[in-house]
Amino acid sequence: MRRRQFLQASAMASLSALAYPRSASAQMGGMPGMSGMMGRWFTSGSVWPTGLPLRQVDVLANTSLVADEFAGMLVAAPYLASLVSGHTTELWGYNNTFPGPLIELWEGQRVTINFANRLGLESTVHWHGLQVPADQDGSPMDPVAAGNDRAYTFDVPLGSAGTYWYHPHAHQTTTLQVGHGLAAPLIVRSADDPPATLPEVTLMVTSLSLDQSGRVATAATAMAGMGGMMMAGNGVLLVNGQKLPLHAMTPGATERWRIINATADRYLRLGLDGHRFTVVGTDGGLLGQPLPGLTEWLLAPAQRVEIVVTIAAQQSARHALRDLGYGGGMMGGAGGALMTVETGRGPAQAPVELPAVLRPVADLGPATAQQRVVLSAAGMGMMGPFLINGKSFDMNRVDLETVVGRVELWDLVNVTFMDHPIHIHGTQFQVVGRTVRGVAAPVGYPAWLDTVNVPAGETITIKTRQTLPGRRMFHCHILPHEDAGMMAVLDVQAS
Numbered sequence: 001m002r003r004r005q006f007l008q009a010s011a012m013a014s015l016s017a018l019a020y021p022r023s024a025s026a027q028m029g030g031m032p033g034m035s036g037m038m039g040r041w042f043t044s045g046s047v048w049p050t051g052l053p054l055r056q057v058d059v060l061a062n063t064s065l066v067a068d069e070f071a072g073m074l075v076a077a078p079y080l081a082s083l084v085s086g087h088t089t090e091l092w093g094y095n096n097t098f099p100g101p102l103i104e105l106w107e108g109q110r111v112t113i114n115f116a117n118r119l120g121l122e123s124t125v126h127w128h129g130l131q132v133p134a135d136q137d138g139s140p141m142d143p144v145a146a147g148n149d150r151a152y153t154f155d156v157p158l159g160s161a162g163t164y165w166y167h168p169h170a171h172q173t174t175t176l177q178v179g180h181g182l183a184a185p186l187i188v189r190s191a192d193d194p195p196a197t198l199p200e201v202t203l204m205v206t207s208l209s210l211d212q213s214g215r216v217a218t219a220a221t222a223m224a225g226m227g228g229m230m231m232a233g234n235g236v237l238l239v240n241g242q243k244l245p246l247h248a249m250t251p252g253a254t255e256r257w258r259i260i261n262a263t264a265d266r267y268l269r270l271g272l273d274g275h276r277f278t279v280v281g282t283d284g285g286l287l288g289q290p291l292p293g294l295t296e297w298l299l300a301p302a303q304r305v306e307i308v309v310t311i312a313a314q315q316s317a318r319h320a321l322r323d324l325g326y327g328g329g330m331m332g333g334a335g336g337a338l339m340t341v342e343t344g345r346g347p348a349q350a351p352v353e354l355p356a357v358l359r360p361v362a363d364l365g366p367a368t369a370q371q372r373v374v375l376s377a378a379g380m381g382m383m384g385p386f387l388i389n390g391k392s393f394d395m396n397r398v399d400l401e402t403v404v405g406r407v408e409l410w411d412l413v414n415v416t417f418m419d420h421p422i423h424i425h426g427t428q429f430q431v432v433g434r435t436v437r438g439v440a441a442p443v444g445y446p447a448w449l450d451t452v453n454v455p456a457g458e459t460i461t462i463k464t465r466q467t468l469p470g471r472r473m474f475h476c477h478i479l480p481h482e483d484a485g486m487m488a489v490l491d492v493q494a495s
């Protein structure tokens, strides 16, 4: 298939996946109504300010005086924030910010992050999507006890420029910790970055559930964590910690937006009112060439996308970036408007030509091994808890084995009634196959992913390779599913 057809087929494929989950949730009878009722319960009484100018996430200062090195300090601790009128909210933050500070790195840099855990429970910092050594990956096997410190040290691989994020990955409390605000963006930069001439905006999407006194509704997170209920989160969707912020643009301006789905459990089907946009990058960085003319993009929990937006040349106009809604087999509707773009009164900016070629996405080469990963549910197959290859997570058990450098095909087989976004630590992979109800369907475009959505009833085949030895997690990134055991261990042996 020629490349353009390939890309279009993929965009179509992601649209065709929509019909199934809707019918699945319709089968649940009166329960969607219950979900709506709970949504009101957990958010009523909290009046969120909207329409404030979009804030940029604070950048973590580099305290290293040595060239090609980055050093920084992260303190995870509870702190009080004013989020809704009339109340203060205890969040858990990195350096008392929500989201946490943006870590900006360059390919080839040596990185040292000193981490102080001042939470009341064990935590870790997981560098989601970055290829770091297994013992620096912040996995649940490697917790930092409450009150303790540790240093994370790694080198940023060449070719890894892209949009990432970091968050806690502690055993069974990831939902709780991320749900209290612990998550932050991380960007790896490269001198070879054709869209770098464009103004850039980082949009970190999180969800937060507050009760009527403005407290983080831990009951909601704990309940969701009880076995992975088929319910989308009740939280309010926030962009850079704000509800429905206002982003000012010059009429006709072109910008590069890095969008991070840092929610615990929400699919984001992104659209910009009245506009088409161009995708230029996914989890692991740039595509080989721009993918233009899109009206929507499905961003599963933990995924990132880089889009280029040219806003209409009309002056003083408002357009919403919104979540158009995608159940993924869960109940819960569209998240609605996430951010308002408002054009000014100045003269329209001239259109910007994107480079035709971005950065090659190389094939990993012929696969020499195959693995099968079956996503299933215990019990009646509806409510979870969800399993991987028939088992619940045990960090002392090895579930799959591989060897450094070995290229493998993994069949991710979803026999449950809902979608699961599967994340593999320590690598970036490519989607090479897709089977819908036994029939091969068009697969994606060549792109680097560390998290792939496996729709209900489908099989997604990925080509993957680990470059460093050690034990790695792979798991569902709907965090209540992960906490309830939808996770497994990949042992990567030295070659």
Ligand SMILES: [Cu+2]
Binding pocket: 386, 419, 420, 421, 476, 477, 478, 481, 482, 486
């Ligand atoms: Cu899941």
